[in-house]
Amino acid sequence: xxxxxxxxxxxxxxxxxxxxxxxxxxxxxxxxxxxxxxxxxxxxxxxxxxxxxxxxxxxxxxxxxxxxxxxxxxxxxxxxxxxxxxxxxxxxxxxxxxxxxxxxxxxxxxxxxxxxxxxxxxxxxxxxxxxxxxxxxxxxxxxxxxxxxxxxxxxxxxxxxxxxxxxxxxxxxxxxxxxxxxxxxxxxxxxxxxxxxxxxxxxxxxxxxxxxxxxxxxxxxxxxxxxxxxxxxxxxxxxxxxxxxxxxxxxxxxxxxxxxxxxxxxxxxxxxxxxxxxxxxxxxxxxxxxxxxxxxxxxxxxxxxxxxxxx
Numbered sequence: 047x048x049x050x051x052x053x054x055x056x057x058x059x060x061x062x063x064x065x066x067x068x069x070x071x072x073x074x075x076x077x078x079x080x081x082x083x084x085x086x087x088x089x090x091x092x093x094x095x096x097x098x099x100x101x102x103x104x105x106x107x108x109x110x111x112x113x114x115x116x117x118x119x120x121x122x123x124x125x126x127x128x129x130x131x132x133x134x135x136x137x138x139x140x141x142x143x144x145x146x147x148x149x150x151x152x153x154x155x156x157x158x159x160x161x162x163x164x165x166x167x168x169x170x171x172x173x174x175x176x177x178x179x180x181x182x183x184x185x186x187x188x189x190x191x192x193x194x195x196x197x198x199x200x201x202x203x204x205x206x207x208x209x210x211x212x213x214x215x216x217x218x219x220x221x222x223x224x225x226x227x228x229x230x231x232x233x234x235x236x237x238x239x240x241x242x243x244x245x246x247x248x249x250x251x252x253x254x255x256x257x258x259x260x261x262x263x264x265x266x267x268x269x270x271x272x273x274x275x276x277x278x279x280x281x282x283x284x285x286x287x288x289x290x291x292x293x294x295x296x297x298x299x300x301x302x303x304x305x306x307x308x309x310x311x312x313x314x315x316x317x318x319x320x321x322x323x324x325x326x327x328x329x330x331x332x333x334x335x336x337x338x339x340x341x342x343x344x345x346x347x348x349x350x351x352x353x354x355x356x357x
Contacts, residue, residue, distance in 0.1 A: 058313030058336040059272070060132040060148060062118045063322045064139025064298070065110060065239045066177070066204075066212065075099050075117070077342055079127075083120030083154075087112040090158050098319050103238065107165040110240060111140055114319070115161045118144035119154060121318045124342035133311050134279065136272025138298055139204070139243065140164075142290060144317060149267035151286045156262050160290065163258035168241055168294075171250040175216040175242030178224060179235040182209050196223065201245035204298035206326060212298075214242035248294045255291045262287075270310070274298050277306035300326055308332055 075097035088095045095112045096105070105113075118141065126132075135145035140161070147157035180188060185202070188211060192200050199219045204212035213220060224234045242248065264283035272279050273289050275296045280286060304326075307314060312332060316323040318339030327333045 055313050055334075055336050056129050057131045057133050057311075058315040058334075059134045059136060059307055059311045060122060060145070060315040060317045061272075061303070061323045061327075062122075062135075062137035062141030062144040062148075062317035063114075063320055064137070064141050064274075065114060065243075066139075066179075066237050066322060077121065077124055079123040079342075080117050080120035083116040083123070084113070086154070087116040087158050090155065091162050103240070105240075107169045107240060108162065111161050111165040112158065114140055115144050115147075115157060117319045118317050119147050119157070121339050121342060122148060122315075125315065125317075125337055125339075128337075128341060130315055130337050130341075132269055132315060134270040134272055135267075136274065136277075136279075136303060136306075137317070138274045138300065138303075138323070139293070141317065142271075142274050142293060145271055146267075146286055146290065148317070149269050149271040150265055151267040151271055151283050152262065152264065156264075160259060160262055164255060164294070167251040167254035167258065168243075168248065171254055172241055173216065173247040173250070175214060175247055176220060177203060177237035177239045177242060178213045178215075178220045179237055180211050180213055180223075180227065181233045181235070183211070183232060184208055185211065192223070195226070198246070201242075201247070202297060203242070203244035204300075206300045207329065212237060212244075214245040214247060216242070216247075243294065244297050246295060252291060252295055255294060259287050259291055272303060272306055274300075274303060277302035277304075279306055279310065304330055304333065 084095050098113045098117045101110050101113055135148040137145040143161050146152045200215035202211050203214035227234055264287050266283055267281050270279045271286050275293050313334050313336045314327045315336050316338035324338045327335045
C-alpha cells in the first residue's frame with residue numbers, strides 16, 4: 047500500500063541535555079506536567095523556580111539548574127503519557143540527574159534535592175567563570191594550542207564531535223581565547239552556563255557535593271543509567287552516586303555516549319528542553335530520533351485531556 051505514514055517506534059534511550067541549550071518556547075513551558083514539576087521544585091527549595099524560557103544571565107545557579115531538571119522531568123512525563131517508553135536513560139552534564147530520576151536511581155524529590163545541593167555547592171565553592179564553544183578545530187590541535195598559550199588556566203570541558211568543543215575558564219581567560227581564535231578565523235560562541243563546569247575549576251565544590259549526596263536515598267534503577275563522561279552504563283546506585291559527583295570536574299564526551307547508544311539501542315528520545323540532543327542525534331546517521339519536546343506541544347492546544355489529572 048502507498049500513502050501510509052510509517053508508525054514511529056515508541057521505545058528508545060532517553061537523553062537529557064545540559065545547560066548549554068536552553069531554548070524552550072513558551073508553549074511547551076506551559077505544559078501542565080512541566081508547570082507541575084516547576085511548582086514541586088519551587089516548594090522544595092523555598093523560592094520561585096522560573097520556566098527555562100525565563101532564565102537569564104542574572105539567574106542564580108539554583109534557578110538555572112532546578113528549572114532545567116524540573117522541565118526535563120516534567121516534559122518527559124508528557125512524552126510517556128503519549129506512549130514513549132525509555133529502555134535506558136542518560137544525559138549531558140546536568141541532564142545526567144534527570145536521567146537518574148527517570149531510571150529510578152533517585153526519586154523525583156531526591157533528584158531535585160541532588161540538583162539543589164549541586165547548585166548551592168557550585169555557587170559557594172566553584173571559581174567564577176563561564177564556558178565557550180569552539181567550532182572548527184580538532185581536539186588534538188585545540189588542546190595543544192591551549193596548553194602552549196594558557197597552561198592550566200583554560201580547559202576543554204566537553205566534546206560533541208571532531209570539531210565541536212566547549213571550553214571552561216575565567217571570563218578574562220576565555221575573552222583572551224576568543225580574541226586569539228577569531229584572529230585565526232576560528233568560530234566561537236558563548237555558552238550560557240554561568241559557571242566553568244567540568245574542569246578543575248570546580249574541584250573545590252566536589253567535597254561539598256560528595257557529602258550532600260551521601261544524605262540522599264539511592265535506589266537500584268529499573269532501567270540502565272548512562273554517564274555523560276564516557277558512556278559508561280550501569281544499574282549500580284553507588285556507581286551512579288559517585289559519577290554524578292565526579293562529573294563536575296570531568297569533561298563531557300558525546301562521542302563516547304554515542305558509541306554506547308550504538309551498542310544498546312539506536313532509537314533516541316530527546317528528553318529536552320531545547321533541541322540540542324536532537325541535533326546531535328541527527329548528525330550521526332547510525333542513530334534515529336524517536337521523539338522530542340515538540341511532540342507534547344499539541345496538548346497545549348487542547349488541554350482538556352490533562353485537566354482532571356492536574357487537579
